[in-house]
Amino acid sequence: MMSLLDVKGLNVDFSTKEGMHYVLKNVDFNIGKGEIVGLIGESGSGKSTLAMTVLDINSHNRHMSGNISFMGERIDSIKKEKMRQVRGKSIGFVPQSSMNALNPLVKIKSQFFETIKAHTNMSREDMLSLTEKSLEMVGINPSRMNSCPYEFSGGQRQRIMIALSMLLSPELIIADEPTTALDATVQLKIIELLKDVVKQKHTSMLVISHDLHTISRICDRIYIMYAGKIVETGTRDEILNNPVHPYTRKLLASRLPLMCEPVRVKGISGTPPSTLKKYEVCEFMERCDRVSEICRTVRPPECTGSVKVACHLESNSECHLE
Numbered sequence: 001m002m003s004l005l006d007v008k009g010l011n012v013d014f015s016t017k018e019g020m021h022y023v024l025k026n027v028d029f030n031i032g033k034g035e036i037v038g039l040i041g042e043s044g045s046g047k048s049t050l051a052m053t054v055l056d057i058n059s060h061n062r063h064m065s066g067n068i069s070f071m072g073e074r075i076d077s078i079k080k081e082k083m084r085q086v087r088g089k090s091i092g093f094v095p096q097s098s099m100n101a102l103n104p105l106v107k108i109k110s111q112f113f114e115t116i117k118a119h120t121n122m123s124r125e126d127m128l129s130l131t132e133k134s135l136e137m138v139g140i141n142p143s144r145m146n147s148c149p150y151e152f153s154g155g156q157r158q159r160i161m162i163a164l165s166m167l168l169s170p171e172l173i174i175a176d177e178p179t180t181a182l183d184a185t186v187q188l189k190i191i192e193l194l195k196d197v198v199k200q201k202h203t204s205m206l207v208i209s210h211d212l213h214t215i216s217r218i219c220d221r222i223y224i225m226y227a228g229k230i231v232e233t234g235t236r237d238e239i240l241n242n243p244v245h246p247y248t249r250k251l252l253a254s255r256l257p258l259m260c261e262p263v264r265v266k267g268i269s270g271t272p273p274s275t276l277k278k279y280e281v282c283e284f285m286e287r288c289d290r291v292s293e294i295c296r297t298v299r300p301p302e303c304t305g306s307v308k309v310a311c312h313l314e315s316n317s318e319c320h321l322e
């Protein structure tokens, strides 16, 4: 399958007064044409940083190395102006807490027109019909385009953001935590909607979440991130039915599927490692229930190329459960 987005050996550090934060570590990541890919990990693991580095935002104190290619072209070193064209036109972004990203006091229509004008020379009539069509696609009555965001519910605002990100038919949509802060039934509706619009428009999508159970419903492939590293990758079925990395296993066990009655859920004990420290061995070791001698001395394999699990368990088949 042709790669639409291809990230290779990406390292991202941020310099701050406290010192250097090591946030992304040798990340290899790709999205094929038409694919829906999930990026899952707990808070602070670096998911939004990966998205924002691809889009070249949040860059003021960032140091990066590695390659980022989009449609066969390097985009990690292009000019700011060209990158602005890629953003919004070729890559649609639904930022984290995006239901609050719309200006609450500006009419929906004006905000949509502004995006269209930034990238095209469309006539007023065409802008109007495109805005209508986009709102219809996400189940918002186009007659409401003269309303302001504050007149909509959180779930409706999320739908409007999705319509806005898809407005110019980008090749790729990046949706960062699109369902967080919504209640369970609305969450399901929003992710089903994302899947429908993406498939309908033959777009690819990167969907970011800390919630493996909810997001995996729509993913073709999944990357699991822990402390800035991809620790496991595979098709949805591989990850859900045959996870290998102890972190993936814990993620799967830590929450019940949405449709179940609320039951007390088991979190993953311990805290994530500090970003201020460079790790010589496995970042997950302190929280892992399957540590062996080798973990204390040898860094696990990196999830690049053909390696799908960054854990010594993978190379030592005797360790596999069952």
Ligand SMILES: Nc1ncnc2c1ncn2[C@@H]1O[C@H](COP(=O)(O)OP(=O)(O)OP(=O)(O)O)[C@@H](O)[C@H]1O
Pocket: 014, 015, 016, 021, 023, 041, 042, 043, 044, 045, 046, 047, 048, 049, 050, 058, 061, 096, 210, 275
């Ligand atoms: N500009 C910056 N300067 C310093 N540190 C930063 C900067 N941007 C991000 N970080 C740090 O990078 C780490 C990863 O943050 P990021 O937002 O990517 O995590 P996340 O996985 O998206 O978490 P969440 O699920 O909470 O959104 C955090 O420790 C954060 O404080």
Ligand code: NI
Pocket: 047, 048, 049, 096, 176
């Ligand atoms: Ni985030």
